[in-house]
Amino acid sequence: MSRSNPGEIGRSITAAGSDFLQLSTADVPAGGLSTWLADQLRGAIADGRLPVGTRLPPTRVLAGELQVSRGVVTEAYQRLTEDGHTKARGRAGTTVVAAPFTTNTSVSSVTVPPLVVEEPGVDVFDLLRAAPARIDLTPGVPDLTAFPRAAWLKAERAVLDRLSASSFGYGDPAGTPELRLAVARWLARYRGVQVDPSEVIIVAGVAQALSLITQLLHADGIDTLAVEDPGSLGSRQHLESLGLRTPPIPVDADGVRVDELHSSGARAVLLTPAHQFPTGVVLDGERRRELIQWATETGGLIVEDDYDAEHRYDRPPVPALRAMLADHVIYAGSVSKLLAPALRIGWMVPPPAYRDRLIAAKRLADLGNAALPQLVLAHLMDSGDLERQLRYARRRHRRRRDTMIDAISNHLPTATVHGAAAGLHLTITFPDGALDDVNLATRALAEGVKTHPLSWHTQTEHPPGLVLGYAARTPTALTEAVEILGSLVAGS
């Protein structure tokens, strides 16, 4: 790597010394220079102006620029290194290695604690993500430390080795043939859904699937997509932002109440049949039959969000609804819970009547997903690597779930646990009137534990509770988090 080269932008990741961050010492109180400089740098690391990997200017250079003694700069660098934000590498200089917790460059600054509100806005998850916490139990995320980096890189090398040049051009908006085939095989193997690869549409996650489906509903004059209650706040906000009404259909111990769906008059409904979010209920056989009857009698449309069905601990996952009701179900799944949300790869299997229109909507949205990650994923699916990853993750997740259940019975004796047979999260409820779950989640966050209050995911009367993701945390952290929750509940 070359040495710092002031004034040249973009050639290397070394931060230029001249005009570095537009720092000026004019207004700094005398004597506080090192503190001031460390703060400035910390802020620049936090907001992305100095991303991880940036080499800071040599102390000599920056001291000269700022017209301060070299010791001031050395001390500021040392403090950042002690905080873990930078690393001193001898002659190679000081490099940014980690951003502070508030590492969000997003526009809105996180000044208000996001959890104090009963009715969270559409950016609540961005705000919550940006909020600092020692133990993050946000549901919906697998164990990200287990992401198979080596297998991914190996698959990418294999793909790049044999890829034709034309594959780097504009492609089929419905996805690459390779991934559509691999997904069709995956669905046959794991979800009991037999489809031709041409019926699979690759999308940027279930969120995009919902956006594309909403466009079709609007075009068909349908302004309502009923949702489960309790049901995902994220999905509901998403649909409402897109202009849909989302009337709640109650969920009981057998799944969604189809009789209530009938009487709601809704022509379309969003369901999580394999593992209801957040309650964890599996839609039972009788309800499935009722749903089939509802769909065929009324011409109703079901959007099946199969978000975490592969993660089942006690027995094979129940087959997807799509397997039984091909003409009425738009199936949607993704790798967000299998591998990582950051990949933004998912798939839809719509009824034949919707396929061409959904492909057209996908083309309009973005001309189709990026090809390379699709091909890498197809390779991981075809090689068996993804299956191995799933088996490995399932073992870890099961241990973590067991740890959390133990901790709950020890530290939260009044809580009832729901949905433990599958998935990446548990829901706990407390006796009616025992506490305010938004308040509990807010106090937990203040103690460093990030959760979702159950009331976020409900539209009607419900017992208070919390939704607790366990998949991404170590057993030690889970136990500690539940202990903290226990002391908060006991003290309230």
Added chain:
Amino acid sequence: MSRSNPGEIGRSITAAGSDFLQLSTADVPAGGLSTWLADQLRGAIADGRLPVGTRLPPTRVLAGELQVSRGVVTEAYQRLTEDGHTKARGRAGTTVVAAPFTTNTSVSSVTVPPLVVEEPGVDVFDLLRAAPARIDLTPGVPDLTAFPRAAWLKAERAVLDRLSASSFGYGDPAGTPELRLAVARWLARYRGVQVDPSEVIIVAGVAQALSLITQLLHADGIDTLAVEDPGSLGSRQHLESLGLRTPPIPVDADGVRVDELHSSGARAVLLTPAHQFPTGVVLDGERRRELIQWATETGGLIVEDDYDAEHRYDRPPVPALRAMLADHVIYAGSVSKLLAPALRIGWMVPPPAYRDRLIAAKRLADLGNAALPQLVLAHLMDSGDLERQLRYARRRHRRRRDTMIDAISNHLPTATVHGAAAGLHLTITFPDGALDDVNLATRALAEGVKTHPLSWHTQTEHPPGLVLGYAARTPTALTEAVEILGSLVAGS
């Protein structure tokens, strides 16, 4: 690799022998079994059921399944190998190595030659892409054989080596801090645009930028986005599909006619100021001043599609309009012409007043671009690899442009060449009434040369012409293609 394992799906890319492609020999005329089987396999390779890399079942296994003699299967495999679709690899079996030309799994089969229509539909580019051609001069694609595979893989390794686990989770919908910073530096360096990284929004290409912008226009009650004439058919179709009217504003030798924009009454306009598509005109200084006046007087909004501005051969690119008119220009660019369209990475720099709403729209669309490719691209930008790639591509592209201009002056003496100073394509026009360009493009396609007729990219009266991409083809192929065009024009 394990041997074929009938009945097990998804574990390996080996096609399973049982129920393989649901083949049945019941209706096959006696004696024609090998031909029939070869046809079935060819079809399955073409439509993606047997993608490149699939190993066909061992001859013994498939013969047993179909209850035919092993010689039938051997002969069918041999024909496919002779056609170049498969490769026999001794004990490793027979593997699919290349799809036939009609390798599009998309639903609509390509039965009608797509170019016979004067008014092409929204899927015209998908159809054109699927149409077989020996020499593809479709504009808008860089030299894809030059994609820096090794540098990409190396950057990906570096990113994966140091990425924190939380980066695999849900991220900032506006993009990763690293890429927003790298893009801000890139824009400062190459496009004269000074912006803070927080002003950059990462999107899935300019197509997605247009979709997101359209949502804002609709919300603001604006149903019209004026476009240049001539101007990109793809963009216009895109906007019209999204429900916008796209009145044409004429382009002359100095760029878009701002007086006509004024009198059109449009409040928003889509422009390609640095290198007008398809004419190649650069918006001149006087017109820029008029545009600034138009925007500030009327509160007008300019969407600046800076699609290929980095590819300039004779002098540094003109600065982006955004540099002069930050409050009225939504700047949009991408790596489609820098690296590859298949990456689906682009960026927007909106005026401050639009930023939060566009980020919200991006969140609703897909929760943000995938993180990994963003970080790899940021690494390529920061390390200087992208700049080296651009310099390298520019040299190659310039040679190819020169070859094509030579060939045109030799073989198409009546044609006028436009827009040769920059970009990845040329436009040629013929004297008014000399020929019908849709007809010429159709006949060229029949001869194996794929082009765009200029009339696709126009809304009003214009001379006939062709838009010819040269960047992605070798000099030999370019010369041959222009020769073919020359003989067609001479013979018509």
